[in-house]
Each structure stands twice: as C-alpha cells, then as structure tokens.
Amino acid sequence: MSIAFTLSDTFFLTEVLPAEEQTKSDRALNNTIALAGIVLGISGLTATAISVQQPQPKSYADFEFLSSSIFIWSLGLSFPFIIFLFYRFIADLWRR
Numbered sequence: 001m002s003i004a005f006t007l008s009d010t011f012f013l014t015e016v017l018p019a020e021e022q023t024k025s026d027r028a029l030n031n032t033i034a035l036a037g038i039v040l041g042i043s044g045l046t047a048t049a050i051s052v053q054q055p056q057p058k059s060y061a062d063f064e065f066l067s068s069s070i071f072i073w074s075l076g077l078s079f080p081f082i083i084f085l086f087y088r089f090i091a092d093l094w095r096r
Contacts, residue, residue: 032088039081046074 049070065071 035081039078042078
C-alpha cells in the first residue's frame with residue numbers, strides 16, 4: 001500500500017505540478033500578447049487617422065500632430081493597456 005502511494009505521489013510531483021505551472025505560464029503569455037495586440041491596433045488606427053486628417057508636414061521636424069485631438073485620445077485609450085504591460089513585465093522580472 002505504501003509503495004503505491006509513493007509511486008502516485010512521485011508521479012504527481014514530477015508530472016502534474018510542472019504541467020500546471022506551464023499552463024499558467026502559457027496563459028500569462030497569451031494575455032500579454034493580447035494586450036500588446038490591442039495597443040498596436042490602437043496605434044495603427046491613430047496613425048491612419050492622423051495621416052488622413054492632418055495636412056502633409058512641411059519638414060521632418062514638424063511635430064504638430066502631437067497637439068491633435070486624435071493623438072490625445074489614442075494616448076488616453078492606450079495608456080491603461082501600456083501601464084498594465086509594464087506592470088506585468090516588472091512583476092515577471094521581480095519574480096525571477
């Protein structure tokens with residue numbers, strides 16, 4: 001009876017627990033990739049809207065788009081996602 005318990009206990013410790021930790025890690029990675037995709041999507045929409053709405057810049061040093069309402073709205077929409085991504089990155093580094 002004790003041999004069977006030892007074998008099942010060893011199997012649980014060597015197979016089940018590492019698989020569960022891998023699943024948690026995979027889920028966290030999927031969530032991070034999803035958040036990064038949301039931020040990239042918002043930035044793509046912003047770049048398109050700014051290029052359509054704003055006149056062509058006179059030079060490469062012209063940063064007039066920074067004061068446009070679309071740029072401000074995109075920062076406002078992206079800010080929570082960006083903060084959460086940085087938080088997850090720092091928390092992951094802290095756990096190592």
